[in-house]
Amino acid sequence: xxxxxxxxxxxxxxxxxxxxxxxxxxxxxxxxxxxxxxxxxxxxxxxxxxxxxxxxxxxxxxxxxxxxxxxxxxxxxxxxxxxxxxxxxxxxxxxxxxxxxxxxxxxxxxxxxxxxxxxxxxxxxxxxxxxxxxxxxxxxxxxxxxxxxxxxxxxxxxxxxxxxxxxxxxxxxxxxxxxxxxxxxxxxxxxxxxxxxxxxxxxxxxxxxxxxxxxxxxxxxxxxxxxxxxxxxxxxxxxxxxxxxxxxxxxxxxxxxxxxxxxxxxxxxxxxxxxxxxxxxxxxxxxxxxxxxxxxxxxxxxxxxxxxxxxxxxxxxxxxxxxxxxxxxxxxxxxxxxxxxxxxxxxxxxxxxxxxxxxxxxxxxxxxxxxxxxxxxxxxxxxxxxxxxxxxxxxxxxxxxxxxxxxxxxxxxxxxxxxxxxxxxxxxxxxxxxx
Amino acid sequence: xxxxxxxxxxxxxxxxxxxxxxxxxxxxxxxxxxxxxxxxxxxxxxxxxxxxxxxxxxxxxxxxxxxxxxxxxxxxxxxxxxxxxxxxxxxxxxxxxxxxxxxxxxxxxxxxxxxxxxxxxxxxxxxxxxxxxxxxxxxxxxxxxxxxxxxxxxxxxxxxxxxxxxxxxxxxxxxxxxxxx
Numbered sequence: 001x002x003x004x005x006x007x008x009x010x011x012x013x014x015x016x017x018x019x020x021x022x023x024x025x026x027x028x029x030x031x032x033x034x035x036x037x038x039x040x041x042x043x044x045x046x047x048x049x050x051x052x053x054x055x056x057x058x059x060x061x062x063x064x065x066x067x068x069x070x071x072x073x074x075x076x077x078x079x080x081x082x083x084x085x086x087x088x089x090x091x092x093x094x095x096x097x098x099x100x101x102x103x104x105x106x107x108x109x110x111x112x113x114x115x116x117x118x119x120x121x122x123x124x125x126x127x128x129x130x131x132x133x134x135x136x137x138x139x140x141x142x143x144x145x146x147x148x149x150x151x152x153x154x155x156x157x158x159x160x161x162x163x164x165x166x167x168x169x170x171x172x173x174x175x176x177x178x179x180x181x182x183x184x185x186x187x188x189x190x191x192x193x194x195x196x197x198x199x200x201x202x203x204x205x206x207x208x209x210x211x212x213x214x215x216x217x218x219x220x221x222x223x224x225x226x227x228x229x230x231x232x233x234x235x236x237x238x239x240x241x242x243x244x245x246x247x248x249x250x251x252x253x254x255x256x257x258x259x260x261x262x263x264x265x266x267x268x269x270x271x272x273x274x275x276x277x278x279x280x281x282x283x284x285x286x287x288x289x290x291x292x293x294x295x296x297x298x299x300x301x302x303x304x305x306x307x308x309x310x311x312x313x314x315x316x317x318x319x320x321x322x323x324x325x326x327x328x329x330x331x332x333x334x335x336x337x338x339x340x341x342x343x344x345x346x347x348x349x350x351x352x353x354x355x356x357x358x359x360x361x362x363x364x365x366x367x368x369x370x371x372x373x374x375x376x377x378x379x380x381x382x383x384x385x386x387x388x389x390x391x392x393x394x395x396x397x398x399x400x401x402x403x404x405x406x407x408x409x410x411x412x413x414x415x416x417x418x419x420x421x422x423x424x425x426x427x428x429x430x431x432x433x434x435x
Numbered sequence: 436x437x438x439x440x441x442x443x444x445x446x447x448x449x450x451x452x453x454x455x456x457x458x459x460x461x462x463x464x465x466x467x468x469x470x471x472x473x474x475x476x477x478x479x480x481x482x483x484x485x486x487x488x489x490x491x492x493x494x495x496x497x498x499x500x501x502x503x504x505x506x507x508x509x510x511x512x513x514x515x516x517x518x519x520x521x522x523x524x525x526x527x528x529x530x531x532x533x534x535x536x537x538x539x540x541x542x543x544x545x546x547x548x549x550x551x552x553x554x555x556x557x558x559x560x561x562x563x564x565x566x567x568x569x570x571x572x573x574x575x576x577x578x579x580x581x582x583x584x585x586x587x588x589x590x591x592x593x594x595x596x597x598x599x600x601x602x603x604x605x606x607x608x609x610x611x612x613x614x615x616x
Contacts, residue, residue: 398552
């Protein structure tokens with residue numbers, strides 16, 4: 001029962017956090033033409049009273065949100081099987097369903113734990129693909145639903161799901177001169193949002209450690225931009241930098257040993273790397289113009305960065321040994337904030353194609369073919385953050401004059417929006433796999 | 436000009452002295468009044484001229500002070516899109532700031548650089564710093580001391596005005612001079 005241990009998530013550390021943030025709700029703004037039909041039957045609850053969460057609904061939403069699937073409406077279901085012996089393939093075939101998920105939930109005797117038994121069927125092949133039993137507390141029903149979604153997603157697409165991942169984002173709320181900034185933590189879909197940090201001064205650039213246990217960010221709480229690292233389990237935080245000028249853009253190396261950052265202590269912003277074990281600071285770029293927005297290559301040996309050394313921002317790559325940086329973008333007026341997808345070939349970035357066009361979009365440059373795909377068509381898109389499975393990119397944009405978070409699939413075909421009821425939200429940061 | 440003013444000052448001072456002496460000696464003797472009318476008139480005219488001159492100088496001084504104060508009250512400087520150099524029309528105002536800092540060595544100010552929201556946040560942080568630095572360097576060249584000036588960039592994080600209009604963007608691309616805490 002490997003899954004058991006995965007579900008024993010330490011959620012208690014959040015009980016002390018302020019529950020303030022309004023939840024983001026997902027709206028699909030654009031989907032694929034021929035989504036895969038999946039029926040997720042309401043899971044039967046065999047205990048007393050009502051459960052707070054509807055697992056089948058969460059699974060259906062998850063699958064629809066990535067755009068590749070369409071969940072069958074409950075009103076159209078001809079039967080409501082709870083387990084394999086109640087499944088009649090014909091009921092689902094005539095509704096043109098390809099996959100079926102059923103399950104039931106019962107209380108584990110003598111405790112607060114519940115047991116979720118679920119099964120997954122391939123309608124065309126008329127066979128059960130898999131079934132398992134998951135155990136967790138009632139407060140973990142959403143986690144269980146995300147776990148099941150990940151398995152279903154992987155079985156159908158062959159790719160690892162990212163439904164059990166988290167996001168961080170920053171919000172700014174209140175009038176000019178009376179703004180409250182908050183750093184939030186939420187499920188990937190914006191649900192169960194928690195406030196990690198609240199300040200009267202700006203908060204920027206949230207970043208995850210590769211194991212998901214720590215976060216780094218920039219806070220202006222001392223009236224100056226300084227980098228902090230916070231432990232998620234204990235809530236303990238420490239100020240990592242206190243150099244004159246800009247201290248910004250903390251990014252962990254994939255191996256977890258280093259923190260790339262931007263410091264302007266010598267007159268202009270340059271990229272530095274801090275060795276977290278030895279506290280040694282290494283300068284990566286040295287140029288009188290602005291070098292900023294570092295991002296690591298997968299091997300932790302190179303750093304992408306933005307520089308305006310030729311006049312306008314362009315993307316460069318430098319190796320840690322201090323070789324001459326290589327320029328990577330040439331065909332745009334403004335190319336910035338680059339990051340490699342997990343394939344190490346495609347590079348997501350913010351692009352303004354020409355001086356005249358005046359829109360900032362999220363785009364992907366294939367480093368092997370040189371081909372550019374522009375994924376978004378809104379005007380003020382920034383801060384792209386990639387899901388750990390590389391399937392989606394979440395980014396900040398502006399809608400009706402407010403900052404909102406959007407996500408787009410890697411092929412640009414599927415989009416969903418996480419609107420917030422008030423204030424500006426920005427700078428999403430998608431967690432690594434946490435299980 | 437200076438010379439002329441000086442001479443007029445001396446003439447006026449002399450005229451005032453004579454007028455004063457005349458006033459003393461004349462006491463209340465009304466008989467003597469007609470005799471002295473010419474002299475007194477001249478002295479009065481000179482005194483009036485002197486007063487007018489003094490008032491003019493005072494007005495000029497106050498005007499200068501007012502202008503200086505207006506310059507010192509101008510604490511927000513705006514920038515063109517993607518440009519880090521302040522506008523040439525702000526030169527004189529910034530010179531006044533620099534001289535004021537030079538003559539008040541204990542005064543410290545904070546230069547807060549800002550960008551509009553277009554483009555990436557971290558690059559805008561760099562742009563805001565560059566703007567603050569361009570004003571800092573100009574103040575130093577014109578007499579302020581490096582130790583009186585602190586710079587900080589807020590990038591696009593603290594807009595002066597919300598909205599996605601050119602006008603909002605123009606008001607947000609700025610450096611604000613504030614008293615250092």
